[in-house]
Structures are given as C-alpha cells and as structure tokens.
Amino acid sequence: MERPIAYDKLAREDRWVRMRAREVAELKIAQGFPPFADLSSPDSIRERVHGILVGEIQAMEGAGRTVCDFPDAPWEFTMDMARQVWDESRHVEIYLRLLEHLGGYPGEFPETTILWRCACAEDAAARVAGVNRGLEGLACDVFNQLVHIARKIGDPILERAVEFVLADEITHVRMGSKWLTKLTEGDPDRRRKAIDFQENIDERFNLGGVRRDGDHEAVSISIATDVRRMAGFTEEEIERLVKTTQRSQVY
Amino acid sequence: MAHPLAGHFSVDHSARLMRNYRYAVERTLRALGGWIALTPELSAKLLMGRHVWDLAQLADAFGARLPELRAHAQVSEPANERVVAFMDAVEEPEAPGQTVERLVGVYRVLKPHLLASYHDHLIRANPVYEPPTRRLLLRCLGDERRHIAAGTTILGHLCATPALAERALAWQRRLEGLFAAAGGVTGEGLPPAPVDTAQAPIETSDDAREFVRLEKPLASWPMPEDLRAALEAFGGSLAVPNVGALARWLAPGVSLDPAREVLTAAALTSHRLVAFARLGHQRLVKWRLAGPDAAVTVLARWAPGPDGWRVAMLDVGRIEALRPALPRR
Numbered sequence: 001m002e003r004p005i006a007y008d009k010l011a012r013e014d015r016w017v018r019m020r021a022r023e024v025a026e027l028k029i030a031q032g033f034p035p036f037a038d039l040s041s042p043d044s045i046r047e048r049v050h051g052i053l054v055g056e057i058q059a060m061e062g063a064g065r066t067v068c069d070f071p072d073a074p075w076e077f078t079m080d081m082a083r084q085v086w087d088e089s090r091h092v093e094i095y096l097r098l099l100e101h102l103g104g105y106p107g108e109f110p111e112t113t114i115l116w117r118c119a120c121a122e123d124a125a126a127r128v129a130g131v132n133r134g135l136e137g138l139a140c141d142v143f144n145q146l147v148h149i150a151r152k153i154g155d156p157i158l159e160r161a162v163e164f165v166l167a168d169e170i171t172h173v174r175m176g177s178k179w180l181t182k183l184t185e186g187d188p189d190r191r192r193k194a195i196d197f198q199e200n201i202d203e204r205f206n207l208g209g210v211r212r213d214g215d216h217e218a219v220s221i222s223i224a225t226d227v228r229r230m231a232g233f234t235e236e237e238i239e240r241l242v243k244t245t246q247r248s249q250v251y
Numbered sequence: 252m253a254h255p256l257a258g259h260f261s262v263d264h265s266a267r268l269m270r271n272y273r274y275a276v277e278r279t280l281r282a283l284g285g286w287i288a289l290t291p292e293l294s295a296k297l298l299m300g301r302h303v304w305d306l307a308q309l310a311d312a313f314g315a316r317l318p319e320l321r322a323h324a325q326v327s328e329p330a331n332e333r334v335v336a337f338m339d340a341v342e343e344p345e346a347p348g349q350t351v352e353r354l355v356g357v358y359r360v361l362k363p364h365l366l367a368s369y370h371d372h373l374i375r376a377n378p379v380y381e382p383p384t385r386r387l388l389l390r391c392l393g394d395e396r397r398h399i400a401a402g403t404t405i406l407g408h409l410c411a412t413p414a415l416a417e418r419a420l421a422w423q424r425r426l427e428g429l430f431a432a433a434g435g436v437t438g439e440g441l442p443p444a445p446v447d448t449a450q451a452p453i454e455t456s457d458d459a460r461e462f463v464r465l466e467k468p469l470a471s472w473p474m475p476e477d478l479r480a481a482l483e484a485f486g487g488s489l490a491v492p493n494v495g496a497l498a499r500w501l502a503p504g505v506s507l508d509p510a511r512e513v514l515t516a517a518a519l520t521s522h523r524l525v526a527f528a529r530l531g532h533q534r535l536v537k538w539r540l541a542g543p544d545a546a547v548t549v550l551a552r553w554a555p556g557p558d559g560w561r562v563a564m565l566d567v568g569r570i571e572a573l574r575p576a577l578p579r580r
Contacts, residue, residue, distance in 0.1 A: 001281075001285050002345060005285075009288065010288055011288065011289050011291040011347040013293065014526060014537065014548070015468055015537075016526060017526050017528045017550065024530065027531065027533065027552075028531045031531035031532050031533065032531075033531045057296070060300050061287045061296075064283070064285060064287035064288060064300065064303060065287075065288055067280065067303060068282065068285025069285070075311070075325045078281075078307065079307050079311060081284075082284065082306075085284055085300050085303040086304030088300065089296075089297050089299075089301050092293075092296075092297060092300070096293075097465070105468075107526050107528055108527075108529060109528055109529055110530060110535055
C-alpha cells in the first residue's frame with residue numbers, strides 16, 4: 001500500500017463540494033455572513049453540525065491512515081489509533097443522525113480539507129500532537145460550547161449525543177499526550193518539531209480570533225478551559241493558547 | 252472414542268497458528284484503516300471504521316496468547332510467501348472506483364476463510380487443556396460472522412449493476428485462486444465453511460443496513476423554484492452542449508471558454524445533478540455528465556441577483572475514462 005498518501009487522494013462521493021477554507025470564508029464575508037458559522041440561529045447550528053460531521057469523517061480517515069502508515073510503531077500505539085478509528089466512525093454516524101434531526105443533509109455545505117491536511121504529517125509524533133492535541137483540543141472547545149447551546153435552546157437530543165462525543169474526544173487528547181511523550185522519549189528535537197506542528201495547528205484554528213476565551217454566547221468558539229484541563233492540557237498550555245487567540249491572523 | 256486428553260496440536264504448532272492468524276488480521280486492519288480515506292462511499296467507510304477496532308482487539312488477543320504458548324508476545328508471521336502474495340493482492344485495489352474489489356477481498360474471500368479456519372481449529376482443539384485457545388476462537392467466530400454479514404450487506408448495496416456484480420465475482424475468483432495456492436492463512440489447506448454461518452445474529456450497533464440508509468442521498472434537494480428551473484435548463488444544455496443556451500445563464504464577467512473545450516471534446520450523453528450546497532445566499536451545484544466511455548464533473552456557483560439566478564463561477568473538471576481496470580495479477 002502507498003504510505004503515506006497525498007492530500008488530494010481523499011475520496012468522496014459526488015454529493016460533496018470541496019473548497020479551500022479561505023475561499024469559503026471570503027465568499028461568506030463578501031455576502032455579509034461570518035466566516036465561521038456562529039450558533040445564533042437554527043441555520044447556523046445546522047451549518048456548524050455539518051462542519052463537525054465533515055471533521056469527524058476526516059478524523060476517522062486520519063486515524064485510519066495512522067493505523068496504516070506506521071506499522072513499525074509500538075503495538076499499543078496501533079491499538080489506541082484503532083480504537084480512535086472506531087470512536088470516530090461512531091461520531092460520523094452520530095453527526096449524520098444529528099444532521100437529519102436538524103433537517104439537514106450531507107453535502108449541504110461545502111467541505112474544506114484543512115483538518116485532513118493536518119492529519120497528513122509524515123512523523124507519527126507530529127501527527128498525534130497535531131491531530132490528538134491540536135484538532136481534538138479544538139473539538140473539545142466546539143463540542144463543549146455546542147452542549148451548552150443545545151441545553152439553552154432545549155434540544156436534549158443534541159445535548160446528550162454531543163456530550164458523549166465530547167467524552168471520547170477528551171480520551172483522544174489524553175492518548176495524544178501519552179504518545180507524544182512516548183514516541184519522542186530521548187529525542188528532544190523530534191519532540192520540539194511535533195510540538196511546533198501542534199502549535200502551528202492551534203494558531204490556524206484560532207481562525208483569526210473566532211476562537212477565544214469567553215462566554216459561550218459571546219464568542220463564536222469559546223475555549224473550553226475546564227474540559228482542556230480534564231483532558232490533560234497544562235495551565236501553561238491553556239494560557240499560551242488564550243494568548244495566541246489574541247493575535248491570530250485570519251486563515 | 253478418543254481419549255479426553257488426546258490432542259491434535261502441539262504447543263509450538265498452536266503458537267504458530269496464532270502467529271499466522273495474527274498476520275492476516277493485522278494486515279487486514281491496517282489495510283481497512285488506510286482504505287477509509289481512499290473509499291468514496293460513506294457506507295463502506297463506516298463499515299471499515301467499525302471493523303478496524305474489532306480486528307485490532309483480535310490481533311491483540313492472539314498476540315497476548317502467544318507467551319502462554321512459550322512464544323514471544325504480539326508477533327505476526329505469515330505461513331509462507333504465497334500468503335504474503337495473497338495479502339499483497341488483497342491490498343492492491345486502492346483507486347476510488349475499486350471499493351467493490353476492496354470489500355470483496357476482505358469480506359468474501361479472507362473473512363469466510365478465517366471463519367472456516369477458526370472453526371476447524373476450534374473443533375480440533377482439546378477441550379480439557381486448550382480452553383484459552385477455544386475461548387479466543389469462539390470470540391473470533393462471533394466477530395467474523397458479524398463482519399461477513401455486514402460486508403455482504405454493503406457489497407449488495409454497492410454491486411448495483413450486473414457489470415459491477417460480475418467485476419466483483421471476477422476479483423473474488425482471482426483472489427480465491429491465490430489463497431488456495433497458499434494453502435489458506437495457515438498454509439495447511441482450506442477447511443470447509445461451517446454450516447451455521449447464516450444463523451448468526453447481527454448486533455444493531457453495527458447494523459450495515461443503517462449505514463446504507465444513512466448514505467442514501469435526498470430524493471430532491473430543497474431549493475427555490477426559480478433556481479430549480481434554471482438548473483434544469485442549464486443542466487440540459489451542458490450535455491448537448493448548447494453553448495448559446497449556457498451563455499444566457501452566466502453572470503457578467505464569467506466566461507464559458509475554459510469549459511467549452513472539455514464539453515465538446517467527449518461524447519457526453521447524460522447529465523445528473525449530484526451535489527447541491529449552500530454558501531451564504533449562494534448555491535454550489537455539481538453535475539455529473541457521462542457518455543459511453545467518459546465522464547466529467549461540472550461545478551457552478553449560482554448567485555441570486557436582480558435578473559434572477561446566474562452562474563458566478565464555472566469550473567469544469569478533467570475528462571475521466573470510465574470502467575476502471577481490474578487490479579493487476
């Protein structure tokens with residue numbers, strides 16, 4: 001098998017329209033919409049849920065590639081990544097059903113591949129740092145806020161399902177922290193590169209100030225500091241993330 | 252009647268079988284993991300995603316049994332080089348259009364054989380001193396039955412035409428030949444299929460019928476009536492192609508020139524609207540145009556304006572040859 005595969009090999013059914021994240025954001029801003037769906041209306045909640053569905057599909061594909069691409073990594077690493085594939089495949093099913101619940105359909109909004117690109121790092125340590133700590137950390141922020149909004153609008157279906165997904169994501173962050181440490185033991189240079197990769201992803205997904213420290217209803221994506229602590233992020237890491245959100249550039 | 256302590260397998264032999272099974276299972280789980288990204292169909296992605304973890308647990312259980320049989324833990328070993336060649340062939344179909352071949356290799360050839368091998372091993376393993384192996388094989392049998400049932404459902408859904416069904420059968424025959432030459436996963440031959448396969452219960456949490464339902468596209472996309480009329484007119488003109496009729500729908504500054512060459516180069520006889528996405532007030536619309544030998548994808552961004560809906564961006568993809576070739580061998 002080809003290992004790893006190129007970014008553009010990601011396979012989709014015809015019903016998906018793929019676009020660059022920057023282009024989607026620019027076209028939405030030009031029409032007077034926020035670049036990233038806020039949670040202020042049923043339409044925007046559905047768009048957010050669709051974006052998460054796409055992210056879960058790419059997370060399943062990314063974890064699957066990690067199982068495939070690193071046959072020489074420790075067996076326990078393969079086990080953790082295989083477990084993550086299973087979790088992500090259930091998340092895809094959950095979000096397909098939630099989209100149905102909200103009256104949407106797969107392909108209702110364009111797909112961007114910015115998450116998938118992050119999942120294509122050639123080094124296993126960089127991949128778990130970027131995906132399990134960077135992207136799954138972002139998922140913790142997004143899902144925590146979605147649970148809050150679901151509770152507020154009185155949607156127990158959305159609330160309960162997303163709460164369980166959030167629990168899985170916390171586990172994935174912990175796996176990421178564990179394997180970042182184990183895979184880079186005795187190799188500070190590799191560890192530094194992996195952490196740089198994660199920080200670069202964190203910076204990109206601050207989305208030019210869209211992700212911020214603040215109340216769930218006041219900011220588009222609020223940083224879930226308590227959940228991040230539970231997932232094993234240090235106070236220093238959380239503080240650094242909050243600081244970077246104050247100076248991020250758009251895309 | 253055989254003595255209750257009569258045995259068929261030595262400890263070393265049993266350990267070798269564990270390594271042989273683990274080799275096939277480990278390679279399969281890595282292949283399924285890698286294929287998820289290469290497979291377009293959502294139902295097949297979900298199927299693979301579910302089974303990667305099941306197989307990892309089976310590989311782990313085989314690997315954990317090994318030290319109990321005086322062998323190194325978590326080691327995989329092919330029975331012979333022809334088993335390696337068979338697994339290479341199973342992994343070979345990587346193109347987006349080869350989902351059927353990917354699933355056939357795993358769900359119609361390898362897994363039914365593993366099921367038969369585990370069953371054969373189970374009935375020959377001594378019930379007095381090999382219960383750890385027997386329990387492990389029973390667990391494997393349950394998982395494999397469930398996987399085969401789910402894979403069969405998805406394959407039934409994907410093999411929607413006689414041509415696809417024929418392609419699937421041809422690939423199955425080819426792999427079966429390779430596997431027979433290898434003597435199966437253990438190199439000791441192909442045991443007969445156990446008779447009770449069809450009666451296996453299917454867990455609802457792993458219900459492939461639900462994966463198929465979730466994959467099914469909408470019967471009709473929700474859209475304003477004036478846009479629906481515009482899309483019908485535009486789509487009808489794409490396949491002909493009627494350049495004058497198409498030009499009528501273009502917003503000022505949008506040119507048909509880059510599309511004209513592609514649309515006129517291939518004999519395209521049918522058109523189908525395959526995607527309809529929202530982007531603010533605008534809509535992204537994708538058509539699939541196909542002829543006997545080629546297909547092309549057309550993407551247009553439609554924007555509402557004072558004169559109604561108009562194409563604000565038009566992108567025509569590359570011409571694709573239809574009928575992907577079977578994998579080599």
